[in-house]
Amino acid sequence: SHWCNVAYWEHRTRVGRLYTVYEQSVSIFYDLPQGNGFCLGQLNLENRSETVRRTRSKIGYGILLSKEPDGVWAYNRSEHPIFVNSPTLDIPNCRTLIVRKVMPGYSIKVFDYEKSCLLQHTADLDYADGPYDPNSVRISFAKGWGPCYSRQFITSCPCWLEILLSN
DSSP states (O other): SSSSEEEEEETTTEEEEEEOOOOOOOESSSSOOOOOOGGGGOOTTTTTTTHHHHHHHHTTTTTEEEEETEEEEHHHHHSSSEEETTTTSSSSOOOSSSOEEEEETEEEEEEHHHHHHHHHSOOOOOOOOTTOOTEEEHHHHHHHHOOTSSSGGGGGGSSSSEEEOOO
């Protein structure tokens, strides 16, 4: 069975269908002559903004998402940074959203299964940027968001992914 679904967003608009992942790892990229995985360049949207077009061109080789025994890892294969937020990257009961910047060629454990089990028992928090799923990871390409950036919410980012993990 699948271990996650991936949704691709441009600002507040989901583009294309959910991409279901069955293999242990998946490449999410803009455009390659050959390769398999989730090709974002194939997704069409009418009236795309210039900001989105510029950001899409920076995705390149994108990321490799890999399900490992200890959690889910994201490897930045792009030539630009990616920005990541996940419940297991946040400090428990902290009111400030934590967004990690991952430079090209680096990786980060975006979701920790053990830590996630512990977090299930903590109180629900109110999040200003919409519904919150404790089993989801948000990754933006080339543009950061949160308290340290001009974009306060991920929905202000031109191109981003929502990784919906299966329980």
